[in-house]
Amino acid sequence: MNSHFCKVGKIRPNPSKVVNLEDLENKYSNFIEKAYNVEQTDRSLSDTLFHEAKKLKQKILNLKKYNSNDFNAAF
Numbered sequence: 043m044n045s046h047f048c049k050v051g052k053i054r055p056n057p058s059k060v061v062n063l064e065d066l067e068n069k070y071s072n073f074i075e076k077a078y079n080v081e082q083t084d085r086s087l088s089d090t091l092f093h094e095a096k097k098l099k100q101k102i103l104n105l106k107k108y109n110s111n112d113f114n115a116a117f
Contacts, residue, residue, distance in 0.1 A: 063105055070098040 077091035 063102065066098055066102050066105070070095055070102060073098065 073095035
């Protein structure tokens, strides 16, 4: 079998094209706002929303790190 035209494992998808960074930032701010608004009435829902916001923030930071062209060691 000739692997001359095989690109399996050699091409990586660009995460910034798959996921829009602005949409993630908007979702993050919405989760934080909702969590803050229900913090006094429903603590468990607030904790869940803060946890989801934390996961979104990590995705945002990873995308920003992936998209940055300058590799500054003094981050």
